[in-house]
Amino acid sequence: MRDNSQSNGITRNVIAVLMCAALYFSVLFSAFFIVNEYHHDCVGEECPICQCIAECEAFVNQISSGLIIVFIALLTLAIAADSYRMFVSLFSANTLVTQKVRLNN
């Protein structure tokens, strides 16, 4: 029998995967729409296709700038974790006990 917190974690993971998939397909279909309708027969101002292309471009630009921020944050976190690991390994005592060497005597 599963714990309630474990069930909530699985539900959160499923929701996160579905949100990522929805975001991915939204960006993908927006890009396809922009590429497909780029050379449409424009009726001039108030063209609904041009308005939709502008909305798709704004959406893709907004998402891509957000992804860059997330990428930079993850990169900074990885560098900080690696620096901490190096700092700890440099200044930790390197003794036989810490290396778990068995002393038989």
Ligand SMILES: [Zn+2]
């Ligand atoms: Zn147009």
